[in-house]
Amino acid sequence: MLSWDWIFIFTISLNIWSAQVSSTIVYIGAYTGDGPTDSKGVYALELDETKPTLTLLRLSAVTSNPSYVLVHPSHKYLYAVSEQDNGAVVAFQIDSTVPGRLIPINQQTSAGSGPCYLSTNKAGTHVFVANYNNGTVAVLPIDQTSGGVGQYTGFDQQTGSSIDPDRQTSAHAHCILLDRTEQFALSADLGSDQIYQYKFFSNNGTLLRKTVTKAARLGDGPRHLIFNSNQNFVYLINELKSTITVFTYFPIMQPVQIISTLPQNFTGSNTAAEIIFHPKTENFLYASNRGHNSVAVFTVDSTTGYLTLIQHINVQGLTPRNFNISPSGKFLIVANQDSNNIVLFTVDQTTGKLTATGSSVPISKPTCVKYLEQ
Numbered sequence: 574m575l576s577w578d579w580i581f582i583f584t585i586s587l588n589i590w591s592a593q594v595s596s597t598i599v600y601i602g603a604y605t606g607d608g609p610t611d612s613k614g615v616y617a618l619e620l621d622e623t624k625p626t627l628t629l630l631r632l633s634a635v636t637s638n639p640s641y642v643l644v645h646p647s648h649k650y651l652y653a654v655s656e657q658d659n660g661a662v663v664a665f666q667i668d669s670t671v672p673g674r675l676i677p678i679n680q681q682t683s684a685g686s687g688p689c690y691l692s693t694n695k696a697g698t699h700v701f702v703a704n705y706n707n708g709t710v711a712v713l714p715i716d717q718t719s720g721g722v723g724q725y726t727g728f729d730q731q732t733g734s735s736i737d738p739d740r741q742t743s744a745h746a747h748c749i750l751l752d753r754t755e756q757f758a759l760s761a762d763l764g765s766d767q768i769y770q771y772k773f774f775s776n777n778g779t780l781l782r783k784t785v786t787k788a789a790r791l792g793d794g795p796r797h798l799i800f801n802s803n804q805n806f807v808y809l810i811n812e813l814k815s816t817i818t819v820f821t822y823f824p825i826m827q828p829v830q831i832i833s834t835l836p837q838n839f840t841g842s843n844t845a846a847e848i849i850f851h852p853k854t855e856n857f858l859y860a861s862n863r864g865h866n867s868v869a870v871f872t873v874d875s876t877t878g879y880l881t882l883i884q885h886i887n888v889q890g891l892t893p894r895n896f897n898i899s900p901s902g903k904f905l906i907v908a909n910q911d912s913n914n915i916v917l918f919t920v921d922q923t924t925g926k927l928t929a930t931g932s933s934v935p936i937s938k939p940t941c942v943k944y945l946e947q
């Protein structure tokens with residue numbers, strides 16, 4: 574029979590263990606301003622998965638318009654865009670002693686105006702940036718000792734236009750990311766209704782344009798895209814038409830399904846924003862609606878690639894520009910840009926469906942959600 578001493582030690586170690594695994598740091602990117610209630614930079618929240626609650630930890634670092642942030646694969650550095658006319662990529666060290674604190678390293682030009690998206694390769698040697706205003710994409714090397722960014726080594730100017738008189742008079746690169754082989758990068762251009770494919774040379778950090786694929790329909794406004802893990806499909810969210818196009822990827826990109834992110838009976842104005850897979854199972858895919866103010870949940874047929882809508886959940890705010898699922902797969906956090914709140918939902922890992930927890934944190938104009946361990 575166990576003595577009480579042993580039970581006591583056992584209980585203590587369980588508590589320590591659960592304290593370590595149940596709390597996650599979440600970085601929030603935002604638009605900043607000079608007013609007293611405006612955001613001042615990147616913020617850190619704590620997600621306690623046992624309660625579950627979301628609380629503000631601290632202002633991580635003061636920086637201008639960090640509308641998109643990226644955690645380095647080593648979890649030692651964080652990169653933020655500075656979304657302004659003279660765009661920049663800003664590098665920070667993640668403070669290992671003060672939870673949530675970021676220490677500035679350096680910054681470099683993003684090679685364009687209005688940078689809005691960042692990604693990296695698995696080795697963390699390069700950061701990719703898309704500049705919305707200019708329609709340019711660039712690759713910056715990461716110094717493996719300091720984590721700082723170097724002057725860009727890869728660059729491309731996208732061109733063209735499409736039918737929307739307000740949003741599509743010139744190229745507007747909205748994302749750039751490597752495919753799973755890391756041989757090629759894809760970039761969605763909202764302004765010209767095109768997807769650019771580049772060969773990426775990791776030896777010298779350059780990009781070589783290979784193919785340009787048309788969006789499924791004129792006026793789609795391609796925004797973000799993701800690959801499934803065996804990379805036979807690309808899922809592209811179209812901001813202007815509030816649709817997702819499922820494309821085959823190899824050997825050529827061809828649309829196989831177009832599905833709305835909105836309920837059939839919704840007639841208001843809407844722009845679609847973020848798209849992600851569930852991090853634990855690619856059976857579920859999530860997309861956000863700015864206007865309908867919801868997250869749409871889809872199941873994924875892994876053979877055909879097809880999506881089936883199973884839920885719309887209200888985001889308890891306005892303009893869900895971005896959202897992300899916790900590394901555990903159990904929680905989804907939404908950044909509502911126009912209601913200035915960050916809202917916590919639970920994810921049912923069997924059905925994929927979302928439920929509100931009632932926990933939220935006020936942050937002015939939040940635009941990006943990233944977990945420290947992802």
Ligand SMILES: *[C@@H]1O[C@H](CO)[C@@H](O)[C@H](O)[C@H]1NC(C)=O
Pocket residue numbers: 658684685686707709
């Ligand atoms: C981006 O646009 C600005 C004007 O808004 C211009 O000054 C700059 O040269 C452009 N940069 C690139 C890389 O095209």
Ligand SMILES: *[C@@H]1O[C@H](CO)[C@@H](O)[C@H](O)[C@H]1NC(C)=O
Pocket residue numbers: 774776777779
């Ligand atoms: C980068 O490396 C590739 C592969 O070795 C080479 O083909 C290309 O010319 C290089 N580009 C530059 C600008 O050095």
Ligand SMILES: *[C@@H]1O[C@H](CO)[C@@H](O)[C@H](O)[C@H]1NC(C)=O
Pocket residue numbers: 836838839840
């Ligand atoms: C749309 O349909 C849903 C479900 O049938 C219903 O709950 C909702 O009220 C309807 N919305 C509008 C705007 O008609």
